[in-house]
Amino acid sequence: MSDKILIIEDERIIADAIAYALTKEGYTVEVADRGDTAMVKLYEFKPAAIILDVMLPGMDGYDILKKFQDKGRVGVIMLTAKDDLIDKILGLELGADDYMTKPFDMRELLARLKSLLRRMQAAREEDEQTEITLGGVLLNASKRTAFAGDRKLELTPKEFDLLSLLLASPLRVYTRETLLDIVWGIEYIGGTRTVDIHVQRIRKKLGANYSDIIQTVHGVGYKALGD
Known part of the structure; x- marks a missing residue:
C-alpha cells in the first residue's frame, strides 16, 4: 500500500505539479487549497506526510500546525515564499520536520520526502517496542x-x-x-x-x-x- 501524502497549497500550478510528481512516484495524493478545509482532510485522509504551504486562505500553515493534534505521527514539509530565518524557525518549533523555500527543485522535494518517510518508518518500528x-x-x-x-x-x-x-x-x-x-x-x-x-x-x-x-x-x- 502506497504512502498517502496531503498537499496543502493554494497555488494551483504548484499543487498540480507536486501532485503529478508524487503520483508518478507511486504515492496516493490528495490536495487541499484552503487551511480550514485542510484540517478536515487531515483527519479523514490520514496521510503519512503533508506538504504544507505557509500562506493559505482560511487558516495559515502555522495555525494548522498549532491545531493539528496528531502531527507527531505525520511528517511535515513546509513550503514558504519567504527566505526569512524567523519564519523557518517558527515552523520547525511548531512541529514541522523540514522546510523548503519557493521556488524549489522538485527532485529535491521528492528526495526530502523520501528521507522523511524513511525516518518516520524507522521511528515507528522502534516505538512499537x-x-x-x-x-x-x-x-x-x-x-x-x-x-x-x-x-x-x-x-x-x-x-x-x-x-x-x-x-x-x-x-x-x-x-x-x-x-x-x-x-x-x-x-x-x-x-x-x-x-x-x-x-x-x-x-x-x-x-x-x-x-x-x-x-x-x-x-x-x-x-x-x-x-
Whole structure:
C-alpha cells in the first residue's frame, strides 16, 4: 500500500505539479487549497506526510500546525515564499520536520520526502517496542503519550522526542549539538539555544516533583537521572 501524502497549497500550478510528481512516484495524493478545509482532510485522509504551504486562505500553515493534534505521527514539509530565518524557525518549533523555500527543485522535494518517510518508518518500528519509566515519569512511544505520576503531559512532538531520548539512557550526558542532530535530524538553523528552551519547557510541564529528572551538565549538555 502506497504512502498517502496531503498537499496543502493554494497555488494551483504548484499543487498540480507536486501532485503529478508524487503520483508518478507511486504515492496516493490528495490536495487541499484552503487551511480550514485542510484540517478536515487531515483527519479523514490520514496521510503519512503533508506538504504544507505557509500562506493559505482560511487558516495559515502555522495555525494548522498549532491545531493539528496528531502531527507527531505525520511528517511535515513546509513550503514558504519567504527566505526569512524567523519564519523557518517558527515552523520547525511548531512541529514541522523540514522546510523548503519557493521556488524549489522538485527532485529535491521528492528526495526530502523520501528521507522523511524513511525516518518516520524507522521511528515507528522502534516505538512499537518502547516504553520508558524513570523517576515516576512514564513514556509510551507507540502512543506518544507521557505521564508524570498520574498526570498526562501535553508535549509538542520535539519535546516528546527530546524527553524520550534523555530518559532512554539515564546518566548519559548528551551535548546540545548531539541532541540537535538526533532529535531535529537536520542542520538546525536556530542554533543550540533551542535545546535549552525545549528543556526549560519540558521541566515546566513536568512540574516541581519531577523536573529534576533532567539535569544540566554545565558547559556540556544534559542528562537524565536514574531511579
